[in-house]
Amino acid sequence: xxxxxxxxxxxxxxxxxxxxxxxxxxxxxxxxxxxxxxxxxxxxxxxxxxxxxxxxxxxxxxxxxxxxxxxxxxxxxxxxxxxxxxxxxxxxxxxxxxxxxxxxxxxxxxxxxxxxxxxxxxxxxxxxxxxxxxxxxxxxxxxxxxxxxxxxxxxxxxxxxxxxxxxxxxxxxxxxxxxxxxxxxxxxxxxxxxxxxxxxxxxxxxxxxxxxxxxxxxxxxxxxxxxxxxxxxxxxxxxxxxxxxxxxxxxxxxxxxxxxxxxxxxxxxxxxxxxxxxxxxxxxxxxxxxxxxxxxxxxxxxxxxxxxxxxxxxxxxxxxxxxxxxxxxxxxxxxxxxxxxxxxxxxxxxxxxxxxxxxxxxxxxxxxxxxxxxxxxxxxxxxxxxxxxxxxxxxxxxxxxxxxxxxxxxxxxxxxxxxxxxxxxxxxxxxxxxxx
Numbered sequence: 001x002x003x004x005x006x007x008x009x010x011x012x013x014x015x016x017x018x019x020x021x022x023x024x025x026x027x028x029x030x031x032x033x034x035x036x037x038x039x040x041x042x043x044x045x046x047x048x049x050x051x052x053x054x055x056x057x058x059x060x061x062x063x064x065x066x067x068x069x070x071x072x073x074x075x076x077x078x079x080x081x082x083x084x085x086x087x088x089x090x091x092x093x094x095x096x097x098x099x100x101x102x103x104x105x106x107x108x109x110x111x112x113x114x115x116x117x118x119x120x121x122x123x124x125x126x127x128x129x130x131x132x133x134x135x136x137x138x139x140x141x142x143x144x145x146x147x148x149x150x151x152x153x154x155x156x157x158x159x160x161x162x163x164x165x166x167x168x169x170x171x172x173x174x175x176x177x178x179x180x181x182x183x184x185x186x187x188x189x190x191x192x193x194x195x196x197x198x199x200x201x202x203x204x205x206x207x208x209x210x211x212x213x214x215x216x217x218x219x220x221x222x223x224x225x226x227x228x229x230x231x232x233x234x235x236x237x238x239x240x241x242x243x244x245x246x247x248x249x250x251x252x253x254x255x256x257x258x259x260x261x262x263x264x265x266x267x268x269x270x271x272x273x274x275x276x277x278x279x280x281x282x283x284x285x286x287x288x289x290x291x292x293x294x295x296x297x298x299x300x301x302x303x304x305x306x307x308x309x310x311x312x313x314x315x316x317x318x319x320x321x322x323x324x325x326x327x328x329x330x331x332x333x334x335x336x337x338x339x340x341x342x343x344x345x346x347x348x349x350x351x352x353x354x355x356x357x358x359x360x361x362x363x364x365x366x367x368x369x370x371x372x373x374x375x376x377x378x379x380x381x382x383x384x385x386x387x388x389x390x391x392x393x394x395x396x397x398x399x400x401x402x403x404x405x406x407x408x409x410x411x412x413x414x415x416x417x418x419x420x421x422x423x424x425x426x427x428x429x430x431x432x433x434x435x436x
């Protein structure tokens with residue numbers, strides 16, 4: 001296929017933005033809700049317009065429903081603070097937990113170590129961060145440090161004023177998990193001021209419902225001339241605070257557009273194209289974890305490359321997160337060198353989307369993301385009520401789809417191996433090097 005033809009088709013397509021609108025119209029797509037089911041039905045229909053069959057990789061998991069949460073500052077004039085329970089937070093005992101708050105600032109490893117003797121039995125307060133930076137410390141890592149140090153609860157405050165509460169996942173539904181809440185910037189400031197003046201005590205209440213649930217990763221395939229595959233994936237679940245527009249309706253719409261532009265020609269290519277829409281990504285990358293775990297060694301070896309589109313709008317540039325795989329970085333650089341859509345590279349391991357599980361399986365992979373190392377970009381609104389469709393620039397979305405098409409075309413047609421699969425020991429060395 002002529003790359004110019006595919007890019008021209010994407011440039012002129014009216015369907016790209018229509019798909020984005022339809023996906024956002026389903027709501028936030030929180031796993032296990034009717035909103036998620038609506039999006040799944042829409043995506044299955046759209047995939048079926050290109051591929052002969054669309055199958056579901058089904059898995060069972062412990063479903064979680066947010067019922068209510070409350071964070072009340074206890075002082076002479078008691079004050080309720082803006083908060084929401086983090087995904088997978090356990091419930092508190094009836095009547096809640098009355099705890100002293102320990103402010104650990106940003107929540108770095110050093111700050112946790114310095115206060116280790118004071119953490120047990122307290123509610124640890126840390127700050128959320130701009131997620132797309134090499135220096136970023138993920139929320140789940142801070143949560144794990146708090147839990148391991150004996151904290152009774154975990155609080156994380158939005159770093160953006162006037163933006164409401166921040167959400168995200170916390171534990172994994174394990175017995176050792178601790179209650180966890182996302183706060184607004186202003187709520188965090190109130191608690192920090194109280195702590196500076198002596199002591200901040202809060203009443204923390206979380207009510208949740210747990211039940212067995214079934215998740216469905218959607219898979220559509222078009223074989224090539226060999227038994228090799230290129231995976232193009234995105235996650236379709238989101239959060240119920242808003243529309244999950246940047247994260248990740250943008251990735252879904254871009255994948256659908258690439259599939260339409262490239263799919264009909266795939267039977268003439270060396271490698272086939274497998275499109276996967278994962279769910280429960282916002283639950284600790286659960287859907288892709290279970291998918292990769294289900295593959296035999298031979299099936300993993302037949303995946304030449306996995307390309308993950310997650311939050312591909314919101315900033316002025318695109319970045320490929322290559323998890324320390326230098327040969328994957330070389331491929332990305334060469335594939336996008338002449339197409340007019342530049343893609344920068346970030347090598348350090350980033351465990352922040354579904355590409356990470358492919359990496360753990362030794363499969364060459366990367367994530368395409370927007371706004372990296374640009375804290376002023378609109379991607380700062382991820383995991384907040386502000387992740388709505390008005391943040392999606394149609395031009396940025398087209399550029400992302402065109403970049404993804406270039407990468408898919410090069411991967412499917414290349415006569416040479418794209419990158420080496422990693423042995424478990426090599427994967428472990430990269431993981432060890434990434435630990436603080």
